[in-house]
Amino acid sequence: GAVVSQHPSWVICKSGTSVKIECRSLDFQATTMFWYRQFPKQSLMLMATSNEGSKATYEQGVEKDKFLINHASLTLSTLTVTSAHPEDSSFYICSAGRQGTDTQYFGPGTRLTVL
Amino acid sequence: TQLLEQSPQFLSIQEGENLTVYCNSSSVFSSLQWYRQEPGEGPVLLVTVVTGGEVKKLKRLTFQFGDARKDSSLHITAAQPGDTGLYLCAFNDMRFGAGTRLTVKP
Numbered sequence: 379g380a381v382v383s384q385h386p387s388w389v390i391c392k393s394g395t396s397v398k399i400e401c402r403s404l405d406f407q408a409t410t411m412f413w414y415r416q417f418p419k420q421s422l423m424l425m426a427t428s429n430e431g432s433k434a435t436y437e438q439g440v441e442k443d444k445f446l447i448n449h450a451s452l453t454l455s456t457l458t459v460t461s462a463h464p465e466d467s468s469f470y471i472c473s474a475g476r477q478g479t480d481t482q483y484f485g486p487g488t489r490l491t492v493l
Numbered sequence: 494t495q496l497l498e499q500s501p502q503f504l505s506i507q508e509g510e511n512l513t514v515y516c517n518s519s520s521v522f523s524s525l526q527w528y529r530q531e532p533g534e535g536p537v538l539l540v541t542v543v544t545g546g547e548v549k550k551l552k553r554l555t556f557q558f559g560d561a562r563k564d565s566s567l568h569i570t571a572a573q574p575g576d577t578g579l580y581l582c583a584f585n586d587m588r589f590g591a592g593t594r595l596t597v598k599p
Contacts, residue, residue, distance in 0.1 A: 382535075412587050421581060421592040422536070471535050473587070480524045480543075480585050484535035 384485035401472030407452040408474035497590035516582035
């Protein structure tokens with residue numbers, strides 16, 4: 379158990395368009411999901427904490443109007459990169475926490491390339 | 494800003510050698526996780542440690558949580574090429590260290 383999926387696994391888009399990335403916990407309920415960004419050869423940088431039924435908590439320096447997060451159910455959180463630019467190209471990874479534990483389970487990531 | 498320091502950042506060794514990587518923080522945390530990540534994939538959880546001084550073993554990997562719960566180490570015995578990857582530590586607030594990129598050469 380404890381499988382997290384992400385969709386799409388990769389996406390290429392033109393500058394100025396918006397891209398939505400989905401994160402789903404397939405076999406458990408997750409009240410909290412985390413969104414990360416990872417540049418090549420670097421570690422994961424926490425972008426925001428997504429709480430089911432409430433507003434996301436963004437890390438310092440992350441623009442909430444650019445990276446829209448919606449956590450509408452206990453199994454789904456979405457990250458929308460609005461008006462994407464080439465500098466937004468990165469590997470975006472989500473994780474979901476199983477209720478009652480400290481353990482986070484990671485999705486396989488979404489590679490975004492903005493041309 | 495990374496609150497966790499990992500060392501070394503890069504490590505390249507021959508198959509069969511032993512190695513230790515470290516994760517340090519100035520803060521005390523209730524738990525710590527170690528992950529391994531391969532290129533193009535999400536991190537995979539290796540272990541969670543919660544008790545100061547705790548030692549956990551996973552085959553050739555030995556994890557230790559410091560007595561003060563501010564630091565941790567991961568020791569790999571007789572490394573194999575399949576151990577190659579990015580090793581990441583994270584405290585319970587889900588912020589990651591910079592990672593140690595390990596390459597084990599056959």
